[in-house]
Amino acid sequence: PLLINQLAAGEVVTRPAAVVKELLENAIDAGATDIEIRITQGGMGMIEVVDNGVGIHPDDMVMAITRHATSKVADVANLHGITTLGFRGEALAAMAAVSRLTLTSSHDESGIGRQLQVAGVLDDTPKLTPVVHNRGTTIIVKDLYFNVPARRGNLKSIATEFGHIETIVREVALARADVALTLFHDNKKRLSLSANATNVNDNDANRLPLPRLEQATGMPLTDNALAVSIDLSSLVQSSVAYGDSTVDRAAISGWLWPMTDEQKDLPKLIYVNGRLVKEALISNQMRQLAQSAQLAGMGYALYFELPTQWLNVNVHPSKQRIKISPLNNIMAHLSHTIRSQLKIVNA
Numbered sequence: 001p002l003l004i005n006q007l008a009a010g011e012v013v014t015r016p017a018a019v020v021k022e023l024l025e026n027a028i029d030a031g032a033t034d035i036e037i038r039i040t041q042g043g044m045g046m047i048e049v050v051d052n053g054v055g056i057h058p059d060d061m062v063m064a065i066t067r068h069a070t071s072k073v074a075d076v077a078n079l080h081g082i083t084t085l086g087f088r089g090e091a092l093a094a095m096a097a098v099s100r101l102t103l104t105s106s107h108d109e110s111g112i113g114r115q116l117q118v119a120g121v122l123d124d125t126p127k128l129t130p131v132v133h134n135r136g137t138t139i140i141v142k143d144l145y146f147n148v149p150a151r152r153g154n155l156k157s158i159a160t161e162f163g164h165i166e167t168i169v170r171e172v173a174l175a176r177a178d179v180a181l182t183l184f185h186d187n188k189k190r191l192s193l194s195a196n197a198t199n200v201n202d203n204d205a206n207r208l209p210l211p212r213l214e215q216a217t218g219m220p221l222t223d224n225a226l227a228v229s230i231d232l233s234s235l236v237q238s239s240v241a242y243g244d245s246t247v248d249r250a251a252i253s254g255w256l257w258p259m260t261d262e263q264k265d266l267p268k269l270i271y272v273n274g275r276l277v278k279e280a281l282i283s284n285q286m287r288q289l290a291q292s293a294q295l296a297g298m299g300y301a302l303y304f305e306l307p308t309q310w311l312n313v314n315v316h317p318s319k320q321r322i323k324i325s326p327l328n329n330i331m332a333h334l335s336h337t338i339r340s341q342l343k344i345v346n347a
């Protein structure tokens with residue numbers, strides 16, 4: 001079981017925030033509802049992510065940090081239709097190759113877990129030490145790039161690197177209101193978000209609760225927020241099976257902030273199936289709608305829930321770009337709804 005070589009690993013683990021992003025995605029994929037992130041020195045000292053997910057069976061611990069061809073990404077990609085960084089079962093292996101990594105996990109309620117340590121190279125017979133640990137997983141990534149001086153030299157200031165980390169955490173917070181998130185930097189609490197209950201019976205179950213939106217963006221938005229709720233089911237042919245799961249639902253939910261005064265830093269967020277994406281056509285359309293309504297500015301957080309068949313994720317994985325196939329139809333619905341919400345009367 002060889003790790004990826006350090007140079008290759010440095011290419012996938014590009015900076016501390018990339019580590020945080022992968023660790024958060026793993027925690028969420030493991031069903032965690034509570035995630036604590038502890039950072040020191042902008043992630044260049046230590047990155048620790050503690051989750052209460054399903055944990056890893058002792059027999060699978062070595063496998064988890066070993067590069068593997070078949071990974072759950074295939075399943076997750078099916079589920080979300082999107083992979084962000086294009087790692088395929090190699091995120092932990094890549095981190096382990098370029099840091100001092102400690103993986104601790106427990107998969108049951110015994111209160112006992114196993115711990116595995118790697119620093120660049122995995123032993124032939126890696127040792128699993130029993131330790132006290134609640135169900136869930138803790139990953140500590142210390143001394144990132146200790147063995148890749150060129151990469152270490154590329155890192156920016158502590159404040160810059162931590163800024164990138166904070167952005168990642170906020171993006172996840174905006175995608176998953178049902179997950180509690182706490183972020184510490186050098187022992188100071190920087191973000192503390194409790195989990196919001198989501199009502200599965202609610203037709204707008206996916207609408208992000210406003211309190212989470214305000215906390216995660218750090219902006220007071222309640223006053224002028226308009227709820228967006230668009231049913232796209234007419235675009236879905238009934239009973240079409242999409243891979244393993246049958247998606248019979250297509251919808252957009254979210255919030256809109258029409259601003260008559262100039263206000264900087266209004267969020268402009270587009271999530272597709274739980275992932276933050278950049279979609280120039282949608283953001284251009286939103287800007288045009290704001291202009292038509294003679295607004296000085298407009299913020300929005302729109303959550304698209306679309307059948308995975310409509311998504312092409314290989315456009316630009318690292319840049320969060322995706323291609324949505326019946327985009328014109330979706331845009332027509334979006335535009336129609338928002339025009340009426342903004343009371344745009346002209347054609």
Ligand code: ADP
Pocket residue numbers: 022026027030051053054055056063064065071072073087088089090091092093136137
């Ligand atoms: P991938 O997520 O693409 O499978 P990773 O290298 O990120 O690859 O993770 C490898 C494997 O380790 C995962 O497939 C999962 O089985 C396990 N794993 C990693 N992090 C966690 C976690 N926080 N909780 C449970 N299992 C995890």
Ligand code: MG
Pocket residue numbers: 022025026091
């Ligand atoms: Mg992963």
